[in-house]
Every structure is written in structure tokens, then in C-alpha cells.
Amino acid sequence: MSDHLSIARQVIRLEAEALQAFEARLDETFASAIEGLLTVLNSRKKIVLVGIGKSGNIAHKIAATLTSTGSPAVVLHSQNALHGDLGLLAEGDAVIALSYSGETSELLDLLPYLKRRSACLVALTGKRRSTLATHADHIIDTSVPREACPLELAPTSSSTTMLVAGDAVAMALMSARGFTAEDFAQFHPGGSLGRALLTTVGEIMRTGDRLAIVTPDHTVFETLNAMTRAKSGAAIVLNADRSLGGIFTHGDFARSFQNQPDVGSRTVSTLMTPQPISISAKALAAEAVRLVAERNIDDLIVLDPDSQEVLGLVDSQDLASLKLT
DSSP states (O other): OHHHHHHHHHHHHHHHHHHHHHHHHOOHHHHHHHHHHHHHHHTTOOEEEEEOTHHHHHHHHHHHHHHHTTOOEEEEEHHHHTTTGGGGSOTTOEEEEEOSSSOOHHHHHHHHHHHHHOSEEEEEESOTTSHHHHHOSEEEEOOOSSOSSTTSOSOSHHHHHHHHHHHHHHHHHHHHTTOOHHHHHHHOTTSHHHHHHHOBHHHHOBOGGGOOEEOTTSBHHHHHHHHHHHTOSEEEEEOTTSOEEEEEEHHHHHHHHHHOTTGGGSBGGGTSEESOOEEETTSBHHHHHHHHHHHTOSEEEEEOTTTOOEEEEEEHHHHHHTTOO
16 A cells, blocks of 8 residues: 555656756747747637647647637647648648657658648657757757656656646637636636626526515514515515615524524614625626625625616525536
8 A cells, every 4th residue: 555655656746846847947938939829829820739649648638728718729630640631730820749759750751741831830849859849940848857657668747747838838828818717708608617707697686586675674573584485595675765775684683593582573674784795787697606705695685787776686505506606
């Protein structure tokens, strides 16, 4: 058992050291590669990634990350490229070629065609003097002191460094292109973030019979009955002019009941929370999620952004059931 843990810890340590070395090595050559890729993307072209074996697997992950963060990318299968798939590479596209040795024969066979058609060739390689590096416009050095494999054979530290290099490229491009959380949501409409950033508060708030609405002179007992009918954990207290007076929750009742067993006969105005946290009906659901978490509350009053009229209520349980948290 201890041998297993010892090996695992050594692998993690060696890979972490490789990443630290990669970070320390980053310089203007990386920045130059990003500028080259930006020029291609800004001309409405794409990034094509190419690699063999483990590098090919990593190319797929990098392409997915690039595409999901606003930089269109595809993977060109090296072995099929010379048999028709080279048509995937359009004139003026950028190419990111992945090869630790920089001497992968299938990749080198493609080099003349990649150079001829691409506007920018970026090499992710561990060998700066390799054939691939020599022909690249930009080099991102992914060399490692040693592999984490006990035999120093299986790509481990090197593949992790190449993967992280791809993430660094994707995030640098995302930042440079001003890609926002809302943009991310557009590409991920099925996820919780997408729902939170594409859904407005007005679309998810409780209204009608699902609202417990009382006036300040209602008793706590009457207010609890209204909350029970609405199956709500909170009641909205409205003044005579329909302006917001406050909010009363089950938590307010529980805290008061401990010291005042006859609390049911008191008016709700004496126990409600005046000036409760509210949110605009036009706000994104993501803002409601943030407020609930930051203020440690369960309910948000929803207001009309212009008239400030009370329109509804957002319950934290609804956010969870809609998978917005």
C-alpha cells in the first residue's frame, strides 16, 4: 500500500516540477505566438491542431477548450491528412502542431503542406532544435526535466505540460478577444452556467398563487397561513400603496417563537425584515444566484426595474430545482 502511495506522490511531484519549470520558462516567444494566432482569428479564420499518438489525444482536448472559449478550432488527423483530410485546412488558417520530439515522421511529411497553406504555424515541442521547431513560425517550449514514468518511457510530465500549454494558449486568446461569461454561456446553453446566464429573474420568479402577500397589520398567524397556502417559505409585506414594506420568513418566526410563544397574535410588521434584498426582474438568474450566496439568504424580492413595483419572489430552492446553482 505504501509503495502505491509513494509512486503516486512521486508522479505528482515530478509533473508539478515540470509545470513550474514551464511557467518559469515562458517569455516573449509565447506572447508572440498568441499575437500570431490572434491575427488569424481576427481575420475570421480558424486554428487547426495536428498531432500523433498522445499528442493527438491532447490536440483534441485543446481544440475543445479553444472552441468553447471563442477561438474556433478543429483537429486534423495526421495519418489521413495526405489522403484528403488536408482539405480541412483552409488558406490562412493557423496550425498548432504538437510533437514532443519534433521529429514525428507523419507530422514531418505534412510540414510542406502546412507551411504552404497556413498563415501561422505554432509548434508545441520539447525540442527547440527539432525539424518541427525549425520550420515553425512560433515555438512554445514544452520540454521537461524527466518523465514521471518510473521507466522514463511513457509520456507523463511531457504530456501534462503540453496539455497545460494548450490551456494557457486558450485562456490567453480568450482574454485578448474579450470573451465574457455571457459568451461562454452562449456556447454552453445546456449547462448550469448557461441556464443562469441566459435566463432572467422574471422567467423564474414566483407569481400569482405561489406568492404569499400580506399587509403590515396582518398577524403572524395569518401570515403563516398565507405562506402555507402558497407553499412558500416567505411572505411579502406590502404597504397600503402597494409599495414594499418588508419580508417575513419561516426563519423569522422560528427565532421569535423561541422567546415569545404568543408571537402568532403579533402583527407581522413588528417582526418582518424591512428593506429586504431585492432584484430586478430583468436581471440574469446568475445575479440571483450570486446574491443568495453572498447575502446568505433564501429569498429575493423581485421588482419592476422602472416602477419598483413588487412583481414576485425568487426562492433559493427554485434555483436548485432549476439546476441554476
